[in-house]
Amino acid sequence: MTTLTAKDKDAVRTFWAKVSGKEEDIGTDAVARMLAVYPQTKTYFSHWKDLSPSSPSARKHGITVMKGVADAVSKIDDLKGGLLTLSELHAFTLRVDPANFKILSHCLLVVLSIKFPNDFTPEAHVALDKFLAAVALALAEKYR
Amino acid sequence: MVEWTDFERATIADIFSKIQYEVVGPAALARCLVVYPWTQRYFGNFGNLYNAAAISGNPMVAKHGTTILHGLDRAVKNMDDIKATYAELSVLHSEKLHVDPDNFKLLSDCLTIVVAAQLGKAFSGEVQAAFQKFLAVVVSALGRQYH
Numbered sequence: 615m616t617t618l619t620a621k622d623k624d625a626v627r628t629f630w631a632k633v634s635g636k637e638e639d640i641g642t643d644a645v646a647r648m649l650a651v652y653p654q655t656k657t658y659f660s661h662w663k664d665l666s667p668s669s670p671s672a673r674k675h676g677i678t679v680m681k682g683v684a685d686a687v688s689k690i691d692d693l694k695g696g697l698l699t700l701s702e703l704h705a706f707t708l709r710v711d712p713a714n715f716k717i718l719s720h721c722l723l724v725v726l727s728i729k730f731p732n733d734f735t736p737e738a739h740v741a742l743d744k745f746l747a748a749v750a751l752a753l754a755e756k757y758r
Numbered sequence: 759m760v761e762w763t764d765f766e767r768a769t770i771a772d773i774f775s776k777i778q779y780e781v782v783g784p785a786a787l788a789r790c791l792v793v794y795p796w797t798q799r800y801f802g803n804f805g806n807l808y809n810a811a812a813i814s815g816n817p818m819v820a821k822h823g824t825t826i827l828h829g830l831d832r833a834v835k836n837m838d839d840i841k842a843t844y845a846e847l848s849v850l851h852s853e854k855l856h857v858d859p860d861n862f863k864l865l866s867d868c869l870t871i872v873v874a875a876q877l878g879k880a881f882s883g884e885v886q887a888a889f890q891k892f893l894a895v896v897v898s899a900l901g902r903q904y905h
Contacts, residue, residue: 649883650884650887720870724871724881727872728877731875731878736793737810739789739871
């Protein structure tokens with residue numbers, strides 16, 4: 615579905631430069647929101663002692679996820695190749711239904727909208743939406 | 759029948775009392791047309807939609823965005839029977855406008871993002887959950903009369 619144009623990649627890299635330093639806050643907020651707004655996502659974390667959005671496990675997971683997204687930005691020219699290991703992890707070990715990638719992407723965009731109300735313009739939004747969709751596709755690459 | 763908690767009722771009323779319909783409506787619709795350009799198919803007579811700047815500055819987009827928010831207002835005032843409130847609008851979107859109901863969700867997501875920017879930190883996870891539940895009920899009601 616998505617081929618990122620040069621313009622898209624530039625927009626993502628430019629916006630991501632602004633995110634620098636705030637990744638942890640953004641990641642933890644996005645995962646917390648996901649658990650609160652889409653309770654069905656909690657089914658993947660039944661091994662956590664505390665499933666509340668503000669739990670230490672949720673916070674830690676937000677940081678992990680965000681590191682992955684930041685990594686994807688650096689590998690934006692070859693997401694399929696760059697995210698191969700992560701794709702294998704999600705396909706064979708985690709087996710997260712790919713529908714959930716869309717859910718988390720949406721929550722991430724909501725957080726970006728709150729934290730960067732002026733920079734998260736419609737143009738930045740479409741580029742990031744395309745990017746996150748491309749990341750999701752790369753993550754689902756090894757599923758079947 | 760949709761069950762609303764006290765928190766959800768209060769949250770929806772609060773959000774709609776705080777937002778400016780003529781700011782949020784146009785911004786949400788414009789964002790939808792930019793982020794999901796295929797939605798432009800329904801607005802062939804709106805004139806210049808060639809790029810993001812044109813869309814954001816288009817007066818017909820602005821007017822329609824405001825109309826949509828006022829339409830949402832009807833659900834805010836009738837939370838216990840949104841299905842009936844939107845029966846006519848559902849028929850209109852299906853029979854006359856021929857809008858693919860999947861598009862309602864796209865606009866819904868853009869509305870969430872615009873309201874999030876407006877309310878900032880106050881748009882917590884719990885508030886977002888209530889708002890998205892409200893929009894999901896609206897979207898379902900609007901798709902009800904399609905056949």
